[in-house]
Amino acid sequence: MLSVPGLDNRYLQQGNNLLRKMSQLQRIAIAPSQLQQGQILLTKEQQHYLRRVLRLREGDRFIAMDGKGKWWLAQLAGEQARVLEALLVETELPVSITLMVALPKGNGFDEVVRCCTELGVTCIAPVLSDRTLLHPSPQKLERWRRIAAEAAEQSERSFVPTILEPVTFNTAVTANQTIHSYICEARGEYPHLKKVLNSISDEIVIATGPEGGWTTQEIENAIAFGFQPVSLGRRILRAVTAPVVALSLITAACEV
Amino acid sequence: MLSVPGLDNRYLQQGNNLLRKMSQLQRIAIAPSQLQQGQILLTKEQQHYLRRVLRLREGDRFIAMDGKGKWWLAQLAGEQARVLEALLVETELPVSITLMVALPKGNGFDEVVRCCTELGVTCIAPVLSDRTLLHPSPQKLERWRRIAAEAAEQSERSFVPTILEPVTFNTAVTANQTIHSYICEARGEYPHLKKVLNSISDEIVIATGPEGGWTTQEIENAIAFGFQPVSLGRRILRAVTAPVVALSLITAACEV
The missing domain is CATH 3.40.1280.10 (SPOUT methyltransferase, trefoil knot domain)
Known part of the structure; x- marks a missing residue:
């Protein structure tokens, strides 16, 4: 289901804890134009949603999705989010x-x-x-x-x-x-x-x-x-x- | 919901038993071309379905619908069905x-x-x-x-x-x-x-x-x-x- 580029399958199968933890991450939708040089420029609404509604704190990880089937593991950093890696997801909807x-x-x-x-x-x-x-x-x-x-x-x-x-x-x-x-x-x-x-x-x-x-x-x-x-x-x-x-x-x- | 032409509303409101009985009737879909001069010419499959699957007997009533929003109260009679009246139905699907x-x-x-x-x-x-x-x-x-x-x-x-x-x-x-x-x-x-x-x-x-x-x-x-x-x-x-x-x-x- 979830395959993380850069990790081989053997690692993935053994890394159940990592996967389980990742599967619990919150998700937000971003526009493709928000992604610039490995950073996601968050809108005021997204910052509010991540911090106030989802209760994420500085350094917490979440999933960003562009509505076209692309997924990224990201980390909250001020008004931006650092992209940690691209994710390959097959059973989730693109929106x-x-x-x-x-x-x-x-x-x-x-x-x-x-x-x-x-x-x-x-x-x-x-x-x-x-x-x-x-x-x-x-x-x-x-x-x-x-x-x-x-x-x-x-x-x-x-x-x-x-x-x-x-x-x-x-x-x-x-x-x-x-x-x-x-x-x-x-x-x-x-x-x-x-x-x-x-x-x-x-x-x-x-x-x-x-x-x-x-x-x-x-x-x-x-x-x-x-x-x-x-x-x-x-x-x-x-x-x-x-x-x-x-x-x-x-x-x-x-x-x- | 169910209004039967030819009966006034007062009758309908008082005629709960009639309505309740009608609401329990079985339904089949027919092609518009099967309806001729007040008779529905049933196909072999429909006869089988009405008599064997739905267990209707000669003279039993059922609802015929043409898939285009028209409904009729009909009565099983041999290889045909007699149309008793047209029904006006608003909350049912046409199919x-x-x-x-x-x-x-x-x-x-x-x-x-x-x-x-x-x-x-x-x-x-x-x-x-x-x-x-x-x-x-x-x-x-x-x-x-x-x-x-x-x-x-x-x-x-x-x-x-x-x-x-x-x-x-x-x-x-x-x-x-x-x-x-x-x-x-x-x-x-x-x-x-x-x-x-x-x-x-x-x-x-x-x-x-x-x-x-x-x-x-x-x-x-x-x-x-x-x-x-x-x-x-x-x-x-x-x-x-x-x-x-x-x-x-x-x-x-x-x-x-």
């Missing part, structure tokens, strides 16, 4: 997919994490919406990360998706905006998600709602931050089904 | 989708029935493959049908999908072939399902495998009966995830 999910009741989120990891999600952001009933304990976050690690291995992925700490929907909306940000809404006459997927280049953020749907204010707030409302079809999907359906469509569109 | 699923272990099939009903499946055919461990009791079938009825109501569908009795995969393959029959296979270099979906007109059959995948012989047998092997992406999906992913792609492609 960064962030899924924002309003936490469903009960243990429903376990299955969302499992399915979406199998499908190839990059980052899952659990959010507390106005209609969210669940307020998860810190143990839940550990549990979801363990499920993601297991599912990544079972589905033969090279990397484990990042599971962010739960925040309110409005906080998540400001932290996760990108050119391609979508919010799924069952009611209303919005275009089907399939119709907007042709234009995805390097990263996409998609949000799915809680039981009972988003409030009007949440939708309006998301739109104000550049999210485009989309439909997943004419039938009403449960809060645990919608993320899997959205991810199915996105990953199929991105699969090379 | 007939049959999902053949190798029964997963445990209670995993419950969630498959629930999700795929929400997505809009027409008929679910549980199958026993060479690697299927579960041999379900008759109570299971009743349970799945109850789940389908609940999920159809929750997702605001007009019809409840048909859940067939479990049969061996080889039996199901011979009973469910159509021009657009696909079998999902994780290993091997098969085209992605998304690449074959443009051509769907009126009906599609899709099969997803058990834990451990189909045997080579099962794949070969399916191919011999006109099934085309397809991929759902480069990552390995669980037996309970694959049907939901396949249905997500198919229903999105068929949604008008």
Whole structure:
């Protein structure tokens, strides 16, 4: 799955610890033009995302991907990142997919994490919406990360998706905006998600709602931050089904 | 959701029993040319499917759909079916989708029935493959049908999908072939399902495998009966995830 140029296969097979550690690294999407002479020039938003959202510190390593299938192991250094090596990755999608999910009741989120990891999600952001009933304990976050690690291995992925700490929907909306940000809404006459997927280049953020749907204010707030409302079809999907359906469509569109 | 021309809305609201009964009817896809002067001329395959697979008897009612959004309530009469009335349907897909699923272990099939009903499946055919461990009791079938009825109501569908009795995969393959029959296979270099979906007109059959995948012989047998092997992406999906992913792609492609 993961092959690092410069290391021979024997080393790779013996180096399970190295691989396991690398597979847990966080990922961000960069534009090819950001890579200059072995350095990645990070945007203000990327610096914020790496340090504040992903909680990386100076010298920490992460994966940069250019949305065209190129991957680099990089190390955070001030406003830049040093490229340590190029990576060869075969079972990962060429784009960064962030899924924002309003936490469903009960243990429903376990299955969302499992399915979406199998499908190839990059980052899952659990959010507390106005209609969210669940307020998860810190143990839940550990549990979801363990499920993601297991599912990544079972589905033969090279990397484990990042599971962010739960925040309110409005906080998540400001932290996760990108050119391609979508919010799924069952009611209303919005275009089907399939119709907007042709234009995805390097990263996409998609949000799915809680039981009972988003409030009007949440939708309006998301739109104000550049999210485009989309439909997943004419039938009403449960809060645990919608993320899997959205991810199915996105990953199929991105699969090379 | 379901509105029957010739009955006013007040009648419809009061006629819950009539509606509930209608929502349980089986469906088949017909070509527009089969409809002549209020009669549907059934093909040999359709007669076999209605009488042997769906177990309908003379005089029983079913729904005929032309794949272009037109629906009729019909009554089985010999080699034909009498058209009783035209139906107006808004939350159903214009095509007939049959999902053949190798029964997963445990209670995993419950969630498959629930999700795929929400997505809009027409008929679910549980199958026993060479690697299927579960041999379900008759109570299971009743349970799945109850789940389908609940999920159809929750997702605001007009019809409840048909859940067939479990049969061996080889039996199901011979009973469910159509021009657009696909079998999902994780290993091997098969085209992605998304690449074959443009051509769907009126009906599609899709099969997803058990834990451990189909045997080579099962794949070969399916191919011999006109099934085309397809991929759902480069990552390995669980037996309970694959049907939901396949249905997500198919229903999105068929949604008008």
